[in-house]
Each structure stands twice: as structure tokens, then as C-alpha cells.
Amino acid sequence: MTVNKDMTLPLILAIVVSSTIIWSGINPAFPEVWIAEIIPIAMIFAPLLVTFKWFKFSNSAYLFMSCWLILHTIGAHYTFANVPFDWFSELIGSERNHFDRFAHFSIGFYAYPIAEYLARKGYCNPVLAGLFGLCAIMAIAAGYEIIEWWYAVLAGGEAGIEFLGSQGDIWDAQQDMLADTLGAITSLVFFFYNKPYRISNSV
Template identity: 35%
Template sequence: MSTPPRLGLLSLMGLLILLALAVSGWQPYDRATWLMEVAPVLIAVPLLAATRVRFPLSPLMYGLIFAHCLILILGGAYSYARVPLGFWMQELMGLSRNPYDKIGHFAQGLIPALLAREILLRGGHVAGRGMAGFLAVCVALAVSAVYELIEWWAALALGQGADEFLGTQGDPWDTQSDMFLALLGALVASLLLARWHDRQLRALATH
């Protein structure tokens, strides 16, 4: 049976995130891009620390958030179009562009969907898990849409200076493919991870 993550493990993940932020922010490819890319991390980590006692999340949720933070930090350090892992993927799969940003958008669907599912079920906001899964996907798509709007606003405000943040690499369908990857991530969270998530939620309810 799963148990709530211990303070030591959460503290270790928090320290690793802070270390990754420090290393990535030392000499990033573009300082403004780095700040915009890691902004969600700078918001999420203090929020999670503040709510850890009052509303601890499932171990699965904390682990996925940790992974997502590292994805964002790495993307911020290099800018998404220049992440070495993406170049390796590009060569391996014979792609025309660096696909690292698609990992980020997949996570952008998976993590918000699972978080929404956890809040909906633990708060008793929905009666059935099917509805919780449906609403979780809707929330993830809403988050993805808002992020694309932020990218649009950044492009209008910064002009050519927003190119590194947008990371379109000349793809006219970048926005649509980003949202599609977010949808896939949300579906994975709501369908493939649901049973694992449910077991951890039941364990949390007993503590």
C-alpha cells in the first residue's frame, strides 16, 4: 500500500530542483527565455511547500511534478529548440526539428490532468471517476490553451525577441501539435494511470 511521501524525500526533491535552477540559471542561452520557461517552477515549488501539511498530494503526483520541473528547467537553460536530448531524438527518429518541446507539452497535459483528478476526487466535487477523468482532460486542455495564449502575448510584446520562448522552429502547426500532445498526456493520466492513482488516493484517505 502506498503511503504519503515523507518529508525527507520531498525535501530531497526540493533541493534537487533548487540545484537544477541554480545550474541552469548560471549561464542560460537566453536570460529572458530562461526566466519565462522556469516561471511555473518558481510558482509551483513554494505553493507545494506551503500546502504540504494541509493538503499533501499523492506520491505519484509529487514525482510527476518533480519530473516536469526538471523538463522545464532543462528547456529554459538551453531554450527548447537547442536541448541536446532533443537533437538526439531528432536524429534517432529522422525528424526535421528538435522535438524536446513536445515532451514539455505532453507533461503539460499529464500533470495538470492528474492534479485536477486528485483535487476533484479527494474534494468530493464529482461522484464518479469517469466524470473526474473527463473534467481532468478538460482542465488540462484549458491549461494548454492558456499557455498558448501566453506565448501569443509574448510574441506581440517582444516581437522577434520571443522566438526562443515560442520555439516554433518554423512549424506553422506548432500550436496545434502542442495542444495535441497535451491532450495525449491528459488521456494517459486519466486512463492509463487511473488505477495506480486510485490506490494512492485510498492510501492517503487512511492517513
């Protein structure tokens, strides 16, 4: 089984993500917060573009990865606490803006490409690859919460508060990490269902 040579979907997703980044950088709510938020986007998106010639993920992996890239970039423009997401808050009867929860849930989707890469490269069997993907996301989630805390203390003031995005929730960090973990578990269910590890690396 070979990688699908039709690159239409990855190309469309790359255009959508790039367009979202450009839009996000136009008059962001807090320019300093935007810069801080867009750095992790660049750290993920740029390597995907550069390495595309040598390693192509499955279309499912690119779809999963694009979710976070787009949601996080939108959050960078407005700040996560201020994204126009009132309709969902009204739907569940909450005063809190839950857009950041969706973004954190989508971070967990990266367990899929992590597991796919490890399994397709033959570094370990699919079960261990999935377990590593889950543990990697949980570790990244914890590390990112520490970075958020560090930046909030360093920046201080309104920019620090907006970057932290806790909205007064004392359990915000723990709930964000839970959302990351649930997203990872969800994506891994698809990983074992789709079996992308059966794809050959030849193109």
C-alpha cells in the same frame, strides 16, 4: 488507507527540482526568456511547497508533477529549440528539436494531481474528477499557446522567436496542444489504475 508518512520521495524530488532551477539560472542562453519561462515553474512549485503541510499528494502525483518542472526548467536554460536533444532527432530522422514536445506531453501529467485532489476532497466522483482534469489541461494548453503568441509579439526579435519555439512549424501550437492532451490521457490511465482517490487525507 492513509497517505504514506515516508516523505523521502517528495523530499528527493523537491531537492532535484530546486537544484535544476538553480542550475538553469546560471548563464542561461537568453536571460529574458529564462525569466519568462521560470515564472510558471515558480507558480506551480512554490504552492506545492507551501501547501505540503496541509495536503500531501500521492507519490505518483509528485513524480508526474516533477517531470514537467524539470523538463521545463531545462528548456528555460537553453530555450526549448536549442536543448541538446540531437540524438532523438537523429533516431527518428527529423531535423526538428522535439524536446518541447516531451515537455508539453509532461504538462498533461498534471491531470493526475488535479483529479486526485478533487476526488480525495470529495468534490466529485473519480470519473468526473478525471474528466475535469483532462478538460483543465486542454484549457491550460490553449491558454498557454495564447500567452506564447502574446509574449513573442511583445518581446519581438530573437527572444520572442526563441520563447515561441515553433522552429518554423506552422502547426506548432496545435501539435503542442495535442501533446498536452495525450499526456493528460496517459496520466489518467494511471490515475484510474492506481486509484489514489482511495487515500485518506489523514496523515
